[in-house]
Amino acid sequence: MNKNSKIYVAGHRGLVGSAILKNLQVKGYNNIVTRTHKELDLTNQVDVASFFKEEQPEYVFLAAAKVGGIVANNVYRADFIYENMMIQNNVIHQSYIHNVKKLLFLGSTCIYPKHAPQPMKEEYLLTDTLEYTNEPYAIAKIAGIKMCESYNLQYGTNFISVMPTNLYGPNDNFDLERSHVLPALIRKIHLAKLLSESRYDAVIKDLGVSDIEEAKDYLATFGVSEQSVEIWGSGKPKREFLWSEDMADACVFLMEKRDFKDIIIANAMKQSVETTQKEIRNTHINIGTGTDVSIKELAETIREIIGFKGNLVFNTEKPDGTMRKLTDVSKLNGLGWKYKVALSEGVERIYEWYVARF
Numbered sequence: 022m023n024k025n026s027k028i029y030v031a032g033h034r035g036l037v038g039s040a041i042l043k044n045l046q047v048k049g050y051n052n053i054v055t056r057t058h059k060e061l062d063l064t065n066q067v068d069v070a071s072f073f074k075e076e077q078p079e080y081v082f083l084a085a086a087k088v089g090g091i092v093a094n095n096v097y098r099a100d101f102i103y104e105n106m107m108i109q110n111n112v113i114h115q116s117y118i119h120n121v122k123k124l125l126f127l128g129s130t131c132i133y134p135k136h137a138p139q140p141m142k143e144e145y146l147l148t149d150t151l152e153y154t155n156e157p158y159a160i161a162k163i164a165g166i167k168m169c170e171s172y173n174l175q176y177g178t179n180f181i182s183v184m185p186t187n188l189y190g191p192n193d194n195f196d197l198e199r200s201h202v203l204p205a206l207i208r209k210i211h212l213a214k215l216l217s218e219s220r221y222d223a224v225i226k227d228l229g230v231s232d233i234e235e236a237k238d239y240l241a242t243f244g245v246s247e248q249s250v251e252i253w254g255s256g257k258p259k260r261e262f263l264w265s266e267d268m269a270d271a272c273v274f275l276m277e278k279r280d281f282k283d284i285i286i287a288n289a290m291k292q293s294v295e296t297t298q299k300e301i302r303n304t305h306i307n308i309g310t311g312t313d314v315s316i317k318e319l320a321e322t323i324r325e326i327i328g329f330k331g332n333l334v335f336n337t338e339k340p341d342g343t344m345r346k347l348t349d350v351s352k353l354n355g356l357g358w359k360y361k362v363a364l365s366e367g368v369e370r371i372y373e374w375y376v377a378r379f
């Protein structure tokens with residue numbers, strides 16, 4: 022990519038897309054194309070084809086997707102599989118039709134088997150069954166990886182796939198039902214603290230309701246009160262969290278440095294056919310920190326940073342999901358990239374961002 026290359030960032034207002042856009046702008050890329058969801062619905066085949074014909078982007082970051090936490094994935098199963106498959110089919114296929122030089126597809130570590138050995142290496146893909154709560158989303162993501170791989174092999178395209186761990190940062194979704202754990206706990210614990218300090222105007226404003234009784238009733242449905250905050254599940258599952266701006270930096274780094282064709286050619290030159298085929302099946306790359314914490318530890322860190330004195334109550338009626346999904350990041354580290362923002366620093370930053378924003 023050179024600084025004048027035409028780059029399309031799909032999903033540029035989301036958690037990851039907004040961080041990729043910022044990273045590219047800071048690095049001096051000056052020919053970036055974007056469309057909001059309202060301007061271009063990526064599930065619409067005809068509209069996506071017209072967009073590519075009109076704009077002819079040279080590089081594509083595919084950060085638009087239907088995304089949500091464990092309950093959203095479990096409840097809106099049809100939406101997760103349908104929308105994600107439609108978005109990625111349209112964008113990947115049109116990128117091939119319009120000779121896009123390189124595309125970066127974002128998968129997720131939930132593509133790996135529920136009981137994969139830890140830490141999870143790229144080669145564990147498709148070796149066992151998936152976690153059921155997010156199976157439709159994971160199957161869509163696996164189809165995306167295989168689509169990139171298949172187009173590369175059949176048509177000689179240069180489409181690369183990355184598998185990020187759980188992400189958090191500015192422009193995240195803070196919805197109490199549909200979001201991921203980290204933004205959900207930031208908001209729940211923040212609101213509990215405001216209640217405990219009788220800062221009712223701030224609670225009403227945050228929730229957009231008309232009075233404090235309505236706010237308290239609503240929060241009670243999520244187990245939030247001045248004395249305590251409900252944490253879903255047992256608190257025992259472990260998760261690995263990566264700051265979204267580090268994630269964006271890794272994406273731009275890989276887009277600049279990594280080529281599918283080079284990997285294939287290099288491997289074919291030096292290895293047996295069998296090893297080359299194995300490598301072709303594992304061209305996706307994990308993006309993460311390589312360290313994880315339990316949900317209980319995460320909740321305690323957030324409670325301490327926010328300064329809430331109440332209790333954390335674990336609701337085991339809610340799903341735990343995968344007990345552990347730690348990435349093996351040796352491939353990424355070997356290419357020369359490592360994360361910068363530690364979890365405690367990231368939680369402080371996102372809490373500041375949340376308070377300033379809301």
Ligand SMILES: NC(=O)C1=CN([C@@H]2O[C@H](COP(=O)(O)OP(=O)(O)OC[C@H]3O[C@@H](n4cnc5c(N)ncnc54)[C@H](OP(=O)(O)O)[C@@H]3O)[C@@H](O)[C@H]2O)C=CC1
Pocket residue numbers: 031032033034035036037038057058059061062063064083084085086087088104108127128129130185186187188189192193194201
């Ligand atoms: N967040 C996480 O922890 C993780 C995310 N990922 C992956 O990273 C990528 C980005 O996720 P993230 O930034 O968190 O998601 P967000 O929900 O924050 O952003 C998704 C973006 O996609 C846009 N979008 C969704 N549907 C459509 C559509 N039909 N047409 C056009 N635009 C659409 C959204 O627009 P709008 O808001 O207007 O609908 C939004 O800008 C996804 O592929 C996700 O699977 C992978 C692992 C972890």
Ligand SMILES: C[C@H]1O[C@H](OP(=O)(O)OP(=O)(O)OC[C@H]2O[C@@H](n3cnc4c(=O)[nH]c(N)nc43)[C@H](O)[C@@H]2O)[C@@H](O)[C@@H](O)C1=O
Pocket residue numbers: 088089090091092094129130131154155158186187188199200201202203205206251252253254258260316339340341342343
């Ligand atoms: C990124 C990843 O995100 C999803 O997977 P997940 O990691 O299981 O997602 P999560 O962040 O929602 O939960 C992590 C853990 O935390 C617990 N937990 C506690 N209390 C709250 C809570 O209040 N909200 C949420 N959401 N979870 C909570 C929750 O019960 C679980 O044990 C995938 O569906 C898929 O989208 C995907 O790839």
